[in-house]
Amino acid sequence: MSLSDNELPRTEDEWRVRLSPEEFRVLREAGTERPWTGEYVDTKTPGVYHCRACGAELFRSEDKFDSHCGWPSFDDAIPGAVKEIPDNTLGMRRVEIRCARCDSHLGHVFEGEGFTPKDTRHCVNSISVRLEPKGS
Secondary structure, X not given: OOOOXXXXXXXHHHHHHHOOHHHHXXXXXXXXXXXXXXXXXXXXXXXXXXXXXXXXEEEEHHHEEOOOOOOOEEOOOOOOOEEEEEEOHHXXXXXXXXXXXXXXXXXXXXXXXXXXXXXXXXXXXXXXXXXXXXXX
């Protein structure tokens, strides 16, 4: 099984080859990394956050804010980059966010918390994204 870097895996077995075990657990099995452990929780570096699974652009650093929730938070996504799916697991109503290109799990989106003027928090697992610093 040999896939080019631009070709998306078609099966979960192909994803297992491309991703580390922890990346697979979060991105493909909708897992969650522990709060305050992700590499991008406190990052202020200007740039664009890409899907770690497929490389699609998802979030811009200017939309990142300190929500103090333990995960990177963005008040907006790049238009069309993220899809929202109702999530009624764990006995609560939430909205899961997934990469629109490869359907990998990113985290959840919450509204009405009052953190920003847009009143939206995309709560994202650091392991679901990779930052491309501006000017790279």
